Amino acid sequence: MSIRLFVPRDSAALALGADDTAAALAAEAQRRGVDIELVRNGSRGLFWLEPLAEVQTARGRVAYGPVEADDVAELFDALIQGAEHPLGHGLTEEIPYLKNQERLTFARVGITDPLSLADYQAHEGFAGLKRALSMDSAAIVQEVLDSGLRGRGGAAFPTGIKWRTVAQAEAAQKYVVCNADEGDSGTYSDRMVMEDDPFMLIEGMTIAGIAVGATQGYIYVRSEYPHSFDVLNQAIRLAEDAGFLGENILASGKRFQLEVRKAAGAYVCGEETAMLESIEGKRGVVRAKPPLPALSGLFGQPTVINNVISLASVPVILARGAAFYANYGMGRSKGTLPFQLAGNLKYGGLVEKAFGLTLRELLQNFGGGSASGRPIRAVQVGGPLGAYLPESQFDTPLDYEAFAALGAVVGHGGIVAFDDTVDMAEQARYAMEFCAIESCGKCTPCRIGSTRGVEVIQRIQKDEKRPQQIGLLRDLCDTMLHGSLCAMGGMTPYPVLSALNHFPEDFGGAGE
Amino acid sequence: MTTEQDLAQASLQAILQTHQNQPGALLPILHDVQDALGFIPDWAVADIAKALNQSRAEVHGVITFYHHFRTTPPAQxxxxxxxxxxxxxxxxxxxxxxxxxxxxxxxxxxxxxxxxxxxxxxxxxxxxxxxxxxxxxxxxxxxxxxxxxxxxxxxxxxx
CATH class of the missing domain: 3.40.30.10 (Glutaredoxin)
Structure with missing residues (x-):
């Protein structure tokens, strides 16, 4: 019997040489006449160990990493026996970083071959869809409502309420749109779902379609994610051929079709109405609300818009029931969130946990402190529009309401750590500059305010009339917060003001 | 017209044909054109606009909005x-x-x-x-x- 080896095909593993490792393993096996089956699985999300090679043994899968192509010849004997080796980490499932997680949405990620329908079904795949097909529309919506699932893109709006609005709207054509324009720095959980478990997203979207009466879905994927685009297209074809998607889903008479749309490098298209404009073939300019997209969305029709992780959480909710999911979490933040540990951390990776653990637990127990060995000075949570938190706030529980109380956001769960070499005035200037580059230009506070913001912060940095300029910056942030049409201009003040308030010494010491 | 531009013109027409019944086809068309030619040349804008029954200004507006699209040839x-x-x-x-x-x-x-x-x-x-x-x-x-x-x-x- 052949020996099963695993080398991930996730972008992060590829960027660290996984293809070379896989080729070296195949060549070494051939040279020695050893019969191997090389599976290109998803990533476990332990990125400091990538490329992570695994071997299937009677005890379970055994991990080795990071395994570069040059390591293969010397490692090979130990690897194929699952034996001890300096690069070895024992049984994968027993690695504390993985063992201490609560993987509901990411249960299969890193374990299966992303494009194997057999693998997917062997790990509870399509159980949620099959149950949904036995329920009426209102019951599916109720299940999602009862689970407490809130929008994982960042806005945290209850998913079930959105679905109910679309389900109750009368229209000949409705749509489900998946927002996969994951532009926040420090986030990659959407990318991992698309590359490493694409059938889960397809299943979640199909359930959404059945629940609200939509027959067409779109997945809007950023152009910076070419692997996601390719894998999704392959997965859609496979799911259609096997009857899980298309004209007659599992012989139920229900219809749902999916198309993947490639974005074109505009961060603001992650805003839901700008995304709709983009799918319609226009400039990604934000629409004024109302009307809500749930009533008048894509091509003017009722549209469910959800983030990848929201939709990917639906299959397990349907398969295991709302109560199972709602049992995780704290307060009004139910379930789990795949946190993404990024930036200057020793052990960066994907950590899915129930809401409620503290930022410090993530940074220390999982992240292992900074990669540089210097103290962590600031942590940006929730992407480029999220606040910078100082060390004194690290004991805040990860909960939507607890973060909102600090003037911060959990957002999409991206956590970017900076050590004490960071210049927070420069980070504030960058936040304004990013807004100036990415603003859609429709509203004045964002379009003009961001450029004026860069200029004001530059004057503060050069100590030109510093106290007046700081007053001006606060005034400008107030205007952007309250006067912008969407989160682009409306939240850029979060990183700027948090930098100014928590790190006044970097702005010349004048907090006011 | 050079032979090279004949080829480019033919590939543009094939792309427009492929997307003719797709709702909201402009971005997929622009991606295909850029993938095929390396950039979106000025001469292609009129044909794209005509195929979608839009003005050249509208197509130009979309091309220039998105960072990914380029209107000049890239470096090697x-x-x-x-x-x-x-x-x-x-x-x-x-x-x-x-x-x-x-x-x-x-x-x-x-x-x-x-x-x-x-x-x-x-x-x-x-x-x-x-x-x-x-x-x-x-x-x-x-x-x-x-x-x-x-x-x-x-x-x-x-x-």
């Missing part, structure tokens, strides 16, 4: 360096300064020999293992100055 090789926060926290500012120095150009520019274009990118989704770059189609993580020099040397050798 394109080096993108991530400028976003997670890579900043791992040294991308220093890496960018190094690239600007060795290529002799700033972001959005081309190297002195015109062979390498240097572009910013805002997140490749590899945020735990930065600084990250993309050199042509290949993404590479944990790039320091020495690794970048080796990668640039390898594309220069490969012609």
């Amino acid at each position: 090789h394109t080096l993108q360096i991530c400028q976003a926060e997670a890579c900043q926290a791992r040294g991308s500012r220093e890496l960018t300064a190094h690239a600007e120095q060795v290529l002799g150009c700033s972001l959005h520019g081309q190297s002195a020999d015109q062979r390498i274009g240097l572009e910013p990118v805002y997140c490749l989704g590899l945020c735990s293992t930065g600084p990250n770059i993309q050199l042509n189609d290949k993404m590479v993580s944990r790039v320091d100055a020495a690794k970048l020099d080796r990668l640039l040397a390898s594309v220069k050798e490969a012609q």
Whole structure:
């Protein structure tokens, strides 16, 4: 019997040489006449160990990493026996970083071959869809409502309420749109779902379609994610051929079709109405609300818009029931969130946990402190529009309401750590500059305010009339917060003001 | 008209044909044109507009809105360096300064020999293992100055 080896095909593993490792393993096996089956699985999300090679043994899968192509010849004997080796980490499932997680949405990620329908079904795949097909529309919506699932893109709006609005709207054509324009720095959980478990997203979207009466879905994927685009297209074809998607889903008479749309490098298209404009073939300019997209969305029709992780959480909710999911979490933040540990951390990776653990637990127990060995000075949570938190706030529980109380956001769960070499005035200037580059230009506070913001912060940095300029910056942030049409201009003040308030010494010491 | 432009014209017509019944087809068309020709030439705008029953101004407006689309030919090789926060926290500012120095150009520019274009990118989704770059189609993580020099040397050798 052949020996099963695993080398991930996730972008992060590829960027660290996984293809070379896989080729070296195949060549070494051939040279020695050893019969191997090389599976290109998803990533476990332990990125400091990538490329992570695994071997299937009677005890379970055994991990080795990071395994570069040059390591293969010397490692090979130990690897194929699952034996001890300096690069070895024992049984994968027993690695504390993985063992201490609560993987509901990411249960299969890193374990299966992303494009194997057999693998997917062997790990509870399509159980949620099959149950949904036995329920009426209102019951599916109720299940999602009862689970407490809130929008994982960042806005945290209850998913079930959105679905109910679309389900109750009368229209000949409705749509489900998946927002996969994951532009926040420090986030990659959407990318991992698309590359490493694409059938889960397809299943979640199909359930959404059945629940609200939509027959067409779109997945809007950023152009910076070419692997996601390719894998999704392959997965859609496979799911259609096997009857899980298309004209007659599992012989139920229900219809749902999916198309993947490639974005074109505009961060603001992650805003839901700008995304709709983009799918319609226009400039990604934000629409004024109302009307809500749930009533008048894509091509003017009722549209469910959800983030990848929201939709990917639906299959397990349907398969295991709302109560199972709602049992995780704290307060009004139910379930789990795949946190993404990024930036200057020793052990960066994907950590899915129930809401409620503290930022410090993530940074220390999982992240292992900074990669540089210097103290962590600031942590940006929730992407480029999220606040910078100082060390004194690290004991805040990860909960939507607890973060909102600090003037911060959990957002999409991206956590970017900076050590004490960071210049927070420069980070504030960058936040304004990013807004100036990415603003859609429709509203004045964002379009003009961001450029004026860069200029004001530059004057503060050069100590030109510093106290007046700081007053001006606060005034400008107030205007952007309250006067912008969407989160682009409306939240850029979060990183700027948090930098100014928590790190006044970097702005010349004048907090006011 | 040159033979090269005949070929380009034929490929544009084939692309327009493929997308003729697709709702909201403009972005997919622009992607296909750029993938086929390397950029979106001015002469293609009128044909695209006509196929979609839009004005040239509308198509031009869409092309110029999105950072991904370009209206001039790219350099032989394109080096993108991530400028976003997670890579900043791992040294991308220093890496960018190094690239600007060795290529002799700033972001959005081309190297002195015109062979390498240097572009910013805002997140490749590899945020735990930065600084990250993309050199042509290949993404590479944990790039320091020495690794970048080796990668640039390898594309220069490969012609």
